[in-house]
Amino acid sequence: MHIRFIFIFNIFLIVLLGCTVPNNTIAPTTTITTIKSYNFKIEKIYWVVINANTNFQNTEYSCYYMLSFTYSGDITYDDITFIRIYNPSNSTRFIINPVATMINTNTKYIGIFQMFDENNLNNVELGEYQIEVYLKNNSIIKASVYFTLPGGVIPSNDKKIIAYTEDYKDATNDSFVPCLKRSQVMDYTKTDSINIKFKINDKNTYNGCIKVYDSQNNLIGHSKYFRNENQTLNSFINNANFFNNDVTNDLILTQNDFIFFSSYNFNDIKGFNIEIYDGEQYKNDFRINYDYVSCTRRYNF
Numbered sequence: 001m002h003i004r005f006i007f008i009f010n011i012f013l014i015v016l017l018g019c020t021v022p023n024n025t026i027a028p029t030t031t032i033t034t035i036k037s038y039n040f041k042i043e044k045i046y047w048v049v050i051n052a053n054t055n056f057q058n059t060e061y062s063c064y065y066m067l068s069f070t071y072s073g074d075i076t077y078d079d080i081t082f083i084r085i086y087n088p089s090n091s092t093r094f095i096i097n098p099v100a101t102m103i104n105t106n107t108k109y110i111g112i113f114q115m116f117d118e119n120n121l122n123n124v125e126l127g128e129y130q131i132e133v134y135l136k137n138n139s140i141i142k143a144s145v146y147f148t149l150p151g152g153v154i155p156s157n158d159k160k161i162i163a164y165t166e167d168y169k170d171a172t173n174d175s176f177v178p179c180l181k182r183s184q185v186m187d188y189t190k191t192d193s194i195n196i197k198f199k200i201n202d203k204n205t206y207n208g209c210i211k212v213y214d215s216q217n218n219l220i221g222h223s224k225y226f227r228n229e230n231q232t233l234n235s236f237i238n239n240a241n242f243f244n245n246d247v248t249n250d251l252i253l254t255q256n257d258f259i260f261f262s263s264y265n266f267n268d269i270k271g272f273n274i275e276i277y278d279g280e281q282y283k284n285d286f287r288i289n290y291d292y293v294s295c296t297r298r299y300n301f
Helices: 011-017 280-285
Strands: 002-005 030-033 041-052 063-072 080-086 093-096 109-116 123-125 127-135 140-147 162-164 176-178 184-190 194-199 207-213 219-223 249-253 258-260 271-277 292-295
Touching (some): 041 127, 041 140, 063 123
Parallel strands (some): 162 176
Antiparallel strands (some): 002 109, 080 127, 184 194, 194 249, 207 219, 207 271, 219 258, 271 292
């Protein structure tokens, strides 16, 4: 098993990766044993399953989990021996050794961990996983998290469920379920506006945005979400009439449809990729939320 660290100090900065972690939080089942002085407790767990074109991030793997959590209590990375994340029903294990940049003691935030199985680069096993934080005072803090199917569906039985991407060719039975599929970009131009036509063939499609890059392929910002927090469509997608998974969708974006980092602006945009999210399971929360993300490759203007 392999861990790739993504070092950040605020969960909202995850957009710098080009793939976004949502605000979906889970009240974990937490067990605390033999706490001597830290009073440490895992409070909220953040997770997402990502299907990313390998050319987008120059990796061999297309499917991975991202996970992080907030905590209460006083702790530094020096207090942690290691973190173990595992599926009790199989051999999937991730061991994370502490480094200073994995923890923000001001916001009480640990992560983000990008986790993939080096023997299964294009799929991940879903279900309940255990999180164990081993402290140097011999305490073990435990919590659990459940990776659901796209759309927030929990399997009706205890059978093994594997989520896979378009790059996986050995899905042979109903134990395999597709991750949220990537968009197919049909056409794109940039003049005074950015015009993109794309299709997405996945019934779990609910929201999305585009990420934009400069001439050095640095992420410089992103569009507003296709659906806002009130769950209504923004006018730049299909004139706010629809967002469908079985027809061509039209994006027409101008300067005001983007959120830029630092001093970047519309003129700096030289490329883009499309992110699609599930999230209909959270529509009554009136906030932007999702469990699955798909990312296309980058396209250059």
